[in-house]
Amino acid sequence: MTTAQQLYALCEATWPPRKAWEQDGWTLRDGAGGGKRVSASTRAATDADVAKAENAMREMGQRPLFMIRDGDADLDAELEARGYAIVDPVNMYACPITQLTDIEIPRVTAFAIWEPLAIMQEIWAQGGIGPDRLAVMARAKTKTGILARWNEKPAGAAFAAAADGGCMVHAVEILPHQRKQGVAGWVMRKAAFWGAEQGATTLSVLCTQANTGANALYTSLGMTLEGQYHYRQLED
Numbered sequence: 277m278t279t280a281q282q283l284y285a286l287c288e289a290t291w292p293p294r295k296a297w298e299q300d301g302w303t304l305r306d307g308a309g310g311g312k313r314v315s316a317s318t319r320a321a322t323d324a325d326v327a328k329a330e331n332a333m334r335e336m337g338q339r340p341l342f343m344i345r346d347g348d349a350d351l352d353a354e355l356e357a358r359g360y361a362i363v364d365p366v367n368m369y370a371c372p373i374t375q376l377t378d379i380e381i382p383r384v385t386a387f388a389i390w391e392p393l394a395i396m397q398e399i400w401a402q403g404g405i406g407p408d409r410l411a412v413m414a415r416a417k418t419k420t421g422i423l424a425r426w427n428e429k430p431a432g433a434a435f436a437a438a439a440d441g442g443c444m445v446h447a448v449e450i451l452p453h454q455r456k457q458g459v460a461g462w463v464m465r466k467a468a469f470w471g472a473e474q475g476a477t478t479l480s481v482l483c484t485q486a487n488t489g490a491n492a493l494y495t496s497l498g499m500t501l502e503g504q505y506h507y508r509q510l511e512d
Contacts, residue, residue: 293305326358362507375497385424
């Protein structure tokens with residue numbers, strides 16, 4: 277079994293902020309423009325003062341942003357009372373890695389490549405994954421990109437990284453005209469084969485709850501929901 281706490285740690289290792297440190301009962305992160313996941317603060321002590329975290333984030337030039345994980349119900353309620361709105365609820369899926377290495381991938385369908393090719397960067401850019409997020413990928417220690425081809429054309433790209441016996445997939449982007457043809461499934465299977473080569477025994481992925489297509493895909497692959505999180509941010 278993979279626990280939610282293990283997935284939180286794996287996410288940090290495979291999609292790392294530029295810097296993270298403990299201060300006043302909080303884990304603060306400098307995301308360097310890489311998105312919410314690498315910029316949000318998380319509570320490290322039950323009596324941590326929200327105002328101190330807010331001040332620290334503002335001093336970094338970041339808008340106050342908190343990640344609410346399993347066990348943070350009281351923090352969630354406090355932030356709601358302070359006027360913080362819920363942003364991007366996320367599901368965390370996982371499965372034994374062997375579950376997705378049972379079928380051979382068709383030739384020239386998916387490739388594990390690092391550093392990313394120009395076409396991979398172009399595919400990511402179409403999904404809003406630009407240079408700051410590519411910098412997040414570069415910070416991960418054991419990593420690869422996944423390039424998918426379908427109908428003899430580039431079809432999609434993803435990023436996978438391994439740490440502590442787990443492999444997590446991020447930044448899955450399939451070109452619009454190549455969707456609903458099974459491409460994303462082959463991407464996940466290629467990530468599983470690569471992860472197994474790194475010694476990983478589990479495969480995991482994160483997905484916003486609003487992305488109904490991706491949630492359905494991961495469920496169809498036999499991945500199970502192991503935890504959730506969401507963000508809290510002050511409304512404009």
